Amino acid sequence: MDDAMFRRRLAWKAFQHVAAYNSAVSEWFWKQTNSGEFVPSFNVVLERSSSLRYGENPHQKAAFYFDKSLSDVKLGGIATALQHHGKGMSYNNYLDADAAWNCASEFSAPTCVIVKHTNPCGIASRHNLVDAYRLALEADPVSAFGGIVTFNVEVDEVLAKALREVRSPTDGETRMFYEIVIAPSYTPKGLEVLKGKSKTLRILEAKKNERGRQSLRQIGGWLAGSGGR
DSSP: OOHHHHHHHHHHHHHHHHHHHHHHHHHHHHHHTOOOSOOSSOOOOEEEEEEOSOOSSTTSOOEEEEEOOGGGTTOOSGGGOEEEESSOOOHHHHHHHHHHHHHHTTOSSOEEEEEETTEEEEEEEOSSHHHHHHHHHHHOHHHHTTEEEEESSOBOHHHHHHHHHOBOTTTSOSBOOEEEEEESOBOHHHHHHHHTTOSSOEEEEOOOOOTTOOEEEEESEEEEEOSOO
């Protein structure tokens, strides 16, 4: 990198830092108005966390960014999840994991949610989580294969063994394959058992989504919503 390019990058870094600070101050002052209205204009401060192997399709590029907005601090979700095991997350992994975790976070009773391509293919609530898992799997075992399994309570050794050993209801022989398992916590033994299922299985520990997060959806412009998870 030549001297001129180096100085340009330093200038970018300085202005970006000041812009992020000013955005946080602006966001804080708007909250003090207690108007209940959507803010007339705002900036979203994002920080690149990682470059992904590819985008939604193999020929596309992608990256993952943290939302540094004050309103997003400590609200939980997949963005701040701890990965205990497995391959790195892909673009589609993040989309699917977010859909699965958002769905599981809506339930207060012990619940299992299985998602494939952002759509739930099985949901069940039972005090016995192994029963919940089996019922969710029976809803659509074909779609569940290669999907994401999510629980809204801790995964222990018994549940981990079920995830590892249960066969597909379609033939009673095929061992189920999953891309990701998500839960708010794991017992040490439960985590150990799950890690033995596959070297590539992504095991995520996520904080339950809290209400109040603003959602943004790009449609050329942006749709903003609030009040949900």
